[in-house]
Amino acid sequence: MSLRIDVSAPTPDPIPHDAALLALDWGTTRLRAFLMAADGRILATRESPQGLGALAGQGAAAFEAALQTLCADWPLDGLPAIAGGMVGAVGGWREAPYRDCPAALATLADPALAVQVDCARVRGGRLTLLPGLRWLPPAPELPDVMRGEEVQIAGALALQPALEADSWLLLPGTHAKWARVRDGRVLHFSTHMTGELYALLRRQSLLARLMPAEDAAADAADPHGAGWRAGLAQAARAQPGDLGHALFGARTLGLSSRLPSAELPGYLSGLLIGQELRCGLQALTADPAPLVLIGEAALCARYADALRQLAPQQPAPLQLGNTAPHGLWHCARRAGWLDG
């Protein structure tokens, strides 16, 4: 049980009569359920903390119970149902093996590529779990994996069909993804642990000692503050292997009064995002295509600002919000489930 008050679950929705799809974005920390119309409109949304972190290894019954509890009064009977994200990882409802890149996004839900699990009430008693993507380049390049972001990418391409031919998609977050798309396929991608490094260093390292008590809202309050700019400037000067040194600046800039304590989280954020961009921009420059940001608006705005500082010649990227529901709907539509 979680102590978090979940405002979305207990709200009684008016039962939508044109529901055509149950779409689940089932990640590590949250289960998000969307009741969708055949044309892609979101009719109702529910959310619970029953993510993989809460349910991992508890077996299929625990996952089905979490879903039934969240959607008890939804008219699911006979609806096709689809889920993407960590629910298909090892320890999830059932493992949905990775698809290797290059991977077409339109066919993620193909029965030959996805897996089905028993789930009462939905159409055919079967819920489809989408596979994640894997990139296995020849050594010494590093392999990579994603689960959930491929659904957001599919949604972005469905919403902005011009991206399908040729684009770079950047999804900031705990494990930020840079994905290269061409002709409707993810050619390859790479993960940067930017968000996780920030959280570890902000909360649990020596660097946290000089910083004000953590308050995510305050940390993000002034994305153009002196700390943020100093972190970006440090990233602009980055040399191979210097991150472990530059991070210590989040202590020494404070000790030497070059930055006030309140600006130190901004320095850390600017340094980490800036270093990620240095690396990603090198790949983008080597293989140019329009860049798109997908995800939470405030975080995307930070990345867009960092891009302006580090690559002023780069056109301002298109910014999309959470495209996961649309991606799930698009997969279902391309699988022919919404034709009836």
Add this chain to the structure above:
Amino acid sequence: MSLRIDVSAPTPDPIPHDAALLALDWGTTRLRAFLMAADGRILATRESPQGLGALAGQGAAAFEAALQTLCADWPLDGLPAIAGGMVGAVGGWREAPYRDCPAALATLADPALAVQVDCARVRGGRLTLLPGLRWLPPAPELPDVMRGEEVQIAGALALQPALEADSWLLLPGTHAKWARVRDGRVLHFSTHMTGELYALLRRQSLLARLMPAEDAAADAADPHGAGWRAGLAQAARAQPGDLGHALFGARTLGLSSRLPSAELPGYLSGLLIGQELRCGLQALTADPAPLVLIGEAALCARYADALRQLAPQQPAPLQLGNTAPHGLWHCARRAGWLDG
């Protein structure tokens, strides 16, 4: 109170009659006390977990009590006493302000530069706390600080006088230091958070999930394993800003079976140490001088191996153990306290 069994404290030492100095290496996690002869021999050693982490902010009486408890039966009366390390930080026994680089190592204990605190039983009722060092370069270069390493550096120079004229001293650890020494002075230095990043990522990140249960001995058991070599090779290919991506290899190399789980800690260690060396070697190449490793033998051996892989043209570095006691003794001797 700590649950750690402290084997060194309760051992009754034969009381040495030629004691001439009480030297304290008082860091964040440990207080180490050395009873030394006028010629620099260590006559007895004691150690307790009463470091700054246990005592910070508790005031002078707590520090004095920790020292008296540890050394209750030592013949301290009339001995000069000197302490280096975090005991002189903010929140320590008393703050010993930093000395700015370039800083002469021989004069760390000068009364005009160090601070004295009241301490019963030792000579004059006063214990000398050595200052740390600070490097304040013009922006945009980052400031830096050390507390305790300057004592080890002083000890290394006293043990190996040839280093005094011209050397690079590398002190691996939680916050590794690269110090440039010329004419007996630390010209400048830089910190790399290599050890702290390793500990955070090894224990508390997503990367830990695929790794075997932590066992520091096992992690260090095969410094030449496949994971270590892969991490070094990844560091050899490092581009600016790519650490956040390369770290994720400690997950994906495991998921893709390119490395067995037991080799993933080695990959993490090789990557982090290798990236630090990439950065440090750039500075060393720009301003060449003999390189010396100071610190715990197994960790220094890892660094020496990484140096062989990443910079085979570099002469094998001299490796020194814990030079802190000798550094404290040397400071006392240069201050004239051991002449009588």
